[in-house]
Amino acid sequence: MVRLEKVDLHYRGAAVLKDVSFSVAPGSFQFLTGPSGAGKTSLLRLLSLSLRPSRGLLALFGRDVSRLGSEEIAVLRRRIGMVFQDFRLLDHLTTYENVALPLRVMGREEPSYRAVVIELLRWVGLGDRMHVLPPELSDGEKQRAAIARAIMVRPELLLADGPTRNVDPSLAQRMLRLFVELHRSGTAVIIATNDIALMDQYDARRLVLSEGQLYLDE
């Protein structure tokens, strides 16, 4: 599903990732960890096709991304869900509209997805907050809305950047359960986190980044 071979990433002249190689199997679950500034967010941006490798091979769903045009990239991105560290909710859209955004960009009409969005919002505990604009949401609620948006189209690969950073331990545990549930339904999950307590709660492969280099802790 995901394959990196000897990938380097340079960003604004600095080497962010060096000689990174690993692969992710369909339906697998892994944590991506390492100290702040190690390159976790950059690696997730590579995997979400926001950045391109400076060197090496990045293949997603069997396609070499360096050979893809913008239209094909857009189609691949629909198979990936991304939970951003800073949520990236649009402040002028309600929780419902933010969560429904991936369906809207696919050209779906609102009545056709209304029921499924409301059901998902209830599932992540935001059933009573669907009419609210993001500035009125707590960080935990924003995080859940961002997760709901990422899983809206049932992605084959879910990338989550620090999803439990802004929430209390009990909510972090609840979110982890949500990711595990998604993993069990067949989605490959990569969670970038520094939260050792969270990682200890679920037995999964750990990808450890340090100074731009990746070490596998199987």
Next chain:
Amino acid sequence: MNARVTIDAQFQTEAAQLRPTAPIVPNGTAASRALMGVIAVMTFVAALAIGAVHLVQGAAAQWRTDVGREITLEVRPTDGRNIEADVAKAMQIAGQSRGVASAQVYGKDEMAKLISPWLGTGVDPSNLPLPRLIVVRLDGSEANLAALRTALAKDVPTASLDEGSHWSAELSTAADTVLMAGTALLVLVLLATILSVTVATRGAVAANRPVVELLHAVGARDQFVAGEFQRHFLTLGAHGGLIGGGAAALLFAAAGLAAALLSGPAGGVLAGSIILDSRGYAGIFGVALTVIAVTALASRLTVRHTLKSIH
């Protein structure tokens, strides 16, 4: 069963409370309001310029028509000739000429008024060796001025014909100059509008870059992103263009009305010079449409450029 009914009812309630889906590109931001203001002001200025050019054009055409519809016969006093008989003969010849509507000789009072700037009031012109003037009004059909000139030369050799061609040519030159200046001003205003709208649109697109990036991240195609932004800027352009064009049209309408109401007996002349006809209003509408089209085009090019820079 009851639980299912309750859940369905709750869903219906929640679904009914959903607002109409908001546009993806936010309205009402500072950048959007600033762009709409720029478009409105530039449309207003451009519409004023085109309205003014149209008024000058109409006035120039009116001047030309007025000058061309009137000629003057001058009968000079000469020793050994009876000037009154010459004037009567010239009046008769003019009255019988083709295309002449009327001929009227300048009376004593009118002559006194004509010479008063130089000789003061109270001077009896009949004591002075002044030429007599006959104002000939043409009826608009094709007048045979050559035949009139020949007949006068034969029967009234002291008479000469002034067609006003000198004045007409000078007026035409003046009108053409004003028109050219107005048109140049209009072109400059339109260019300034295009530039300012382009710059403001770029600023607004740049301010929305996070929205573009998020749309890409959730799988939007470039065509979708460009379409959302174009719709947004077209709406802004339409609002700004209609506000600016509408304000200019209202200003012309109010000025015409005020001139007609306030300028007394001469009101007709003054009002006639600032009342815009339907072609003038069509010009203002055309300017507004041009500005809207420029905004749409500028946003399309800018969004495409931004999308290229993101890839």
